[in-house]
Structures are given as structure tokens and as C-alpha cells.
Amino acid sequence: MKNLLKTSKIIFSLLFFLIGINMQAQNSPDKILGKWTNEDKTRVIEFVKNGTSYDAVIRKAEDESVIGKKQITGLKRQQEGSYTNGTVHIIKKGKTASCSAQITKDDHLNIKASYGMMSKTQVWNRL
Template identity: 45%
Template sequence: MKTLIYMTILMVNFWFTANAHIATANPDTILGKWQNDDGRIIEFTKNQTAYDAFIVDAPDKKLIRAKQISGLVFDGNQYNNGTLYLIKKQKKVSCYAKIINDNILVITANNNYFSKSQTWHKVQ
């Protein structure tokens, strides 16, 4: 009986793990509109084999059409080698992104010794 319970748990875990991998293996999952913590709506587009993101709506309307991220490349697990434009600071920093599920994207910016992550939510 214990073996049957163990095997059932193992199979359920395998099923969830396999399905989670299938859901995140599509690099185009990042395409579309996402909202950041500042209330901006950012739209990811495909640029050959990389992904760029542009501001399409923001409380400060002067920011609309500004490029927020460029050059993210999907490696099978996450998006790497990107550049994040810190518009208010007039600065560029490296970044990477990871999709947690179809509705949550975590962007992490790296500036020398410091890094900061922000959670973005898919806009339906």
C-alpha cells in the first residue's frame, strides 16, 4: 500500500513538472503586454531571435513609445543578455527575465554589485 501511495505521488509530481516545463518552454510566451510596479504597460515584441519591450501606456505620457528593454535572448529556461533602460536615471543596465507562469514575469536588473527584481503582471 505504501508503495502504491509513493508511486502515485511520484507520478503526480512528474505530471506537474512536465506540464510546467512545457508551458514555459515556448520563448514567445513573453510576447504581449505586461504591467510593472510603476503602473506602466510594457509590450514585448520579437526582434529576430531576441525580444524588446516598449512602453505603450504610462502615467507620464512622455514615456510612451520609449524602449524599456532590448536584446533578451531565451536560453530554454529564462531570457538573458538584455539591456534595461532606466529612463529616469538616464542609464542602461544588464537584465534578465524569467516567466513564473503565464501571468507573472520577474525582471532582474544588474548594476555592478547590485541587483533588483520587479514582478510584472500580464495584461489581458
């Protein structure tokens, strides 16, 4: 009987420990996840997790033909608020460029697209 009580205490202690670890992991979400609007406010883009990387899917747009398409794919988290190695899709032109993203504040996201020697940065805002 004493062994059963001792085993039960160990199991419950381990269970509470594992639940605590799980709760801590859930309380540190990636800040990039969620909906953002582009600089000229013509699109709403939602960042979603895709395995170990992040994609940005167009949810609202003036041109309805682009809704549901991926604006950005393959962003990899480098550190908290910093993402690299992504690809931005210039849908209308059928081209791509490399991109990175940096969260400067909780509601601002700098998206930098580079194509050869040229680069352009946009600031997106969280919705």
C-alpha cells in the same frame, strides 16, 4: 497518366506535411510576447520580437513622454520561459543595466536588473 497521378500524390503529401510543420510552429509562441504591467501598475509594457531577441516597448504610462520608448532591449531566449543578456533602460536617469527575465507562471514575469554588485527584481503581470 499513372506517373502524373503518382507525382500528384507525392506533391500533395509533401504539401500537407509542410503545412503541418508550419501550423505546429505557430502553436508554440514565445510566452513573453504580449502586454505586461509593471509592479506598481504605472506602466503597460509590450514585449515584441526584434530579430532573434525581444524588446519591451512602453505602451501606457503616467508620464506620457516615455510612451513608445524601449524599457528593455536585446533579451535572448535561453529556454522556454527564461531570457538573458538584455539591457534595461532607466529612461529618467539616462542609465542602463543588464537584465534577465523568467516566467514563473503564465501571468508572472520576474525581471532582474543588475548594475555592478547591485541587483533588483520586479514581478510584472500579464494583462
